[in-house]
Amino acid sequence: MIRSLAVCVCAVAVLTGCGDETSTPADSVEAGPVDQADGALAPGEGFADRLQMALIEAEPGATITLPDGTFELVDGLSLDVAGVTLTGAGQGKTILDFAGQTGAGEGLLVTSDDVTLSGFTMRDTKGDGIKSKGADRIVYRDLTVEWSGEPDESNGAYGVYPVESSDVLVERVTVRGASDAGIYVGQSDNIIVRDSLAEYNVAGIEIENSTRADVYGNTVTKNAGGLLVFDLPDLPKVGGHSTRLFNNQIFDNNTRNFAPPGNIVASVPSGTGIIIQANEKVEVFDNTLDQNRTAHVLVVAYSPEFEDERFNPLPRNVLITGNTYGEGGYEPQGDLAMLAPLVGGELPDIVSDGVNRWQGGDPADLNLIIDEPEDIGYLSLGLGEYPLNPLNLSPSRDRPTGGEMERLPSVDLTKAE
């Protein structure tokens, strides 16, 4: 009997073991401080994991609030839910510190539409600061992205990096120390970058292979180059056009160029205010330029070899008008340091490379319009064609004449009040 009972107990145990063990879905990270149901994250243990979890599990349209304080992260964050707002206690108050980062190519990657990022600081990411790719209608507002210490080659490339997106708004953002561009908008359409501060980057603000951009009200200082409007070959989107740079303060961009050498911005001479390279329909007006030692404004062709048949390396339809020019061009750097002695050692306010053809083609009418008072200096190096042949140097201080250009409309973004 005793034995029978034992068998019986055993059978029951087996039976219990048979039960439906399907467990309930898991959703929250265990332990640590409790996060609020309204999306407010608590500081303390497991913050990085809880934040990433919140970004993964967010419902479309949710708001995630970051607390005051400095938080160390070892991996990049990512967000792929539409309509999420990620907001902190303010620039310099909520600090996400990536000095110990060991994974991912950026601090925060956004790949969903209608996202708003505001009120926090990203510091010392190993790659880019915040990247948004294919993220339409994104808003970057009241953010700081910075690399601490002296400008350094080992800093990440871009601070704020929207790419392949439409309707991009960047406002009241501070970017400091990027080894490429502080604020870089690439292969995008319909863009506003305004009221931001870019300092100690290689390039302050760069609009590249993009269409319809308004860049205004920004302070751009202590970079190697201030504002760049570029078009490059061999990218999915080429043919950048329709950018307006206006009401910006662009001064003292004399930091050494600390970009890793292979990148296009490594060719930017330290001491440049504005560079327009290739691209079409660019307006530069009502800006203040001062103390940029190479030149205040450079208008140049794309110079390396290329095969991309879609690409036009010449800058076309460029209007420069109504800007205020302080002292500049007194100590040209980079490639222009070599050429400057041939034109008297210093450069005037506005300098063009005078390239108007490529691969033996016919000279093109670039329609470079300089509508500035007579005392604003202009120089064309008259190079005619790349690759550069010093024998072709044919400097001229005569402004191009007769150009006309229909003014560009302003960029209209519904999220930019």
Place this chain on the structure above:
Amino acid sequence: MRRRVAVLAAVLMAACSKPAPTPNDEVILADRPAAQLSDYGLFADARGRVAADGVVKYDLVNPLFSDHTDKHRFVYVPTGESAAYRDKDVFAFPVGSVLVKTFAYGERYLETRLLIHKTDGWEAIPYVWNDDGTEATYSPIGKRIGIKAEEAGEGIEAFTYAVPNKNQCKTCHQSGDALTPIGPRARNLNHVGPHGVNQITDWSDRDLLIGAAETPPSVPFAGDVTADLNARARAYLDINCAHCHKADGSASNSGLWLDWHEDSAVRLGVGKHPTAAGRGAGEFAYVIEPGAPEDSIMTYRMASGEAGVGMPELGRATIDEEGVDLIRAWIRDLPAERS
């Protein structure tokens, strides 16, 4: 009396021996991921070694390098259904299909990733094994796991293995707005698999696959030194890089596209300037400088384990020395004169 109890026990035991689990379509297609891997019924045992009935082990001609892990792959297609063969792209698996991949060092199981074809598209769901290897738990934020020296292979120092989080899964599996599998396409399955026969024939015989071509495309094993160097290198780039470096992948904006079928030298990196590489470009001007692997960004990034430099960006803390050697040899062999 004694006898009756014994019979009862036997009946109960018999009822119990039913649970050789089988795939649970309801759990597979549920809105939310199950808490435990075992809930899906994909394995006959708790340790995830033995495939359940209807779950078929397979492998790839060339695997993605993932820190020297051993990978155990399984496919499940709902009973009565089949994947449709495609020549270039990943096979068209029906809704309810599951691709299972376990990452392990020998008997130490680290994680099992599921790709489930749900009604609104593929979903990537990561599970992390406990230390005893008896249970794998849903881990949407991934996990960092310490790997001891030599554990991942001879001469490999201690490092931290990163189980990707759910978003990182998407980064590699992105195709436009959708998420797709990477491995199971004809050219990467077309060899003798773990069942000792050609996998495409095998899958067809099992009715896992319909419409297979008579001679499906194939690529060489990248480690096969007797095969053509260019084909080996391209096969390696295809499986290790092209999931992001393609027209609708996560690295589309780079313009560096490394798919097996890419035919533009510039898009493959030859004489191509870096776009947004930053310090990832090192001191070099071109992604590939033909004849000069030591001056090429591609191999510089492959040979780095540092965040912001190393490529691929995700799923790799160690360096694939054999892969680096292969790509170096290929670049060295490329004609220095560009067209």
